Amino acid sequence: MAPLPLPATPSPSTATAPVPAVPSATVMVLRDAPGGGSDLEVLMLRRNARSTFVGGGMVFPGGAVDPHDHAPGLHDVAVGRSADRATDALRLAEGGHAYWSAAIRETYEEAGLLLESDVTPAACARLAGRRLDVELGRVLLAELAAGEGVTFDLGAVHYFGHWITPAGNHRRYDTRFFVAAAPTDQDPVHDDREAVAWEWVRPAAMLDRVRTGASWMLPPTEACLRALAAAPSATALLADLATRPDGPPRLVADWGGVRIRLAHDPAVLPGDDADEIHDPWEHRCPT
Numbered sequence: 001m002a003p004l005p006l007p008a009t010p011s012p013s014t015a016t017a018p019v020p021a022v023p024s025a026t027v028m029v030l031r032d033a034p035g036g037g038s039d040l041e042v043l044m045l046r047r048n049a050r051s052t053f054v055g056g057g058m059v060f061p062g063g064a065v066d067p068h069d070h071a072p073g074l075h076d077v078a079v080g081r082s083a084d085r086a087t088d089a090l091r092l093a094e095g096g097h098a099y100w101s102a103a104i105r106e107t108y109e110e111a112g113l114l115l116e117s118d119v120t121p122a123a124c125a126r127l128a129g130r131r132l133d134v135e136l137g138r139v140l141l142a143e144l145a146a147g148e149g150v151t152f153d154l155g156a157v158h159y160f161g162h163w164i165t166p167a168g169n170h171r172r173y174d175t176r177f178f179v180a181a182a183p184t185d186q187d188p189v190h191d192d193r194e195a196v197a198w199e200w201v202r203p204a205a206m207l208d209r210v211r212t213g214a215s216w217m218l219p220p221t222e223a224c225l226r227a228l229a230a231a232p233s234a235t236a237l238l239a240d241l242a243t244r245p246d247g248p249p250r251l252v253a254d255w256g257g258v259r260i261r262l263a264h265d266p267a268v269l270p271g272d273d274a275d276e277i278h279d280p281w282e283h284r285c286p287t
Contacts, residue, residue: 023098029113030238042203109131163219
């Protein structure tokens with residue numbers, strides 16, 4: 001029998017173009033563990049098993065940056081971080097404020113929490129009833145906040161890391177991760193569409209569940225949990241991030257992405273020269 005012919009190598013003109021990575025934002029909402037312990041807990045959502053992306057997986061609240069996030073909108077009812085400061089912190093040429101806007105909006109849509117906001121219980125209840133309207137684009141969160149006299153402290157929502165889905169995947173995201181304290185007097189409520197459950201969990205306990213196969217998540221989520229698991233408490237971690245300068249932060253390589261160097265990190269991490277990373281980190285990503 002004659003040998004089967006080898007498949008032809010696609011020419012540059014016929015090769016499939018790389019799928020572009022969608023700009024996205026996600027938030028790790030933290031609190032100190034109840035009972036006065038020195039550990040922290042992070043809010044995690046379980047995705048709907050029927051979802052075409054991370055179906056049944058554990059995630060932090062988040063999603064794609066949409067066109068409305070690029071408008072002044074949310075920053076008109078925000079304090080603590082200007083658009084220029086947001087752009088510098090993310091090492092972008094422009095548009096950094098859109099990631100903070102998406103972070104605030106997605107946490108409201110998916111988990112029902114108004115991050116770092118000055119909001120009365122009555123206004124919070126009224127805004128809770130408009131989540132679907134915001135998600136479907138019938139009204140903007142900034143408009144609702146302005147109508148209720150609500151302001152957001154973007155200075156208390158801290159940039160944490162940056163991961164991009166490697167090339168070759170059929171769906172790719174260019175995601176900025178943020179950290180914020182859990183709002184007081186607000187309880188999470190999953191949207192029961194994209195997310196079907198929520199829980200406060202210690203990072204180490206969730207990592208154990210991943211190791212045993214009881215839960216699953218994407219690698220960047222696991223990388224973030226590993227960093228959180230080493231923190232002494234939510235209070236200490238948030239205080240550390242709050243002391244960072246407004247300009248580009250010091251970054252360390254972490255599982256194919258980068259994240260902020262934390263006070264509890266060792267002096268030198270594998271692959272890190274203890275200096276700020278200047279080269280484009282995506283060159284470090286496995287393909």
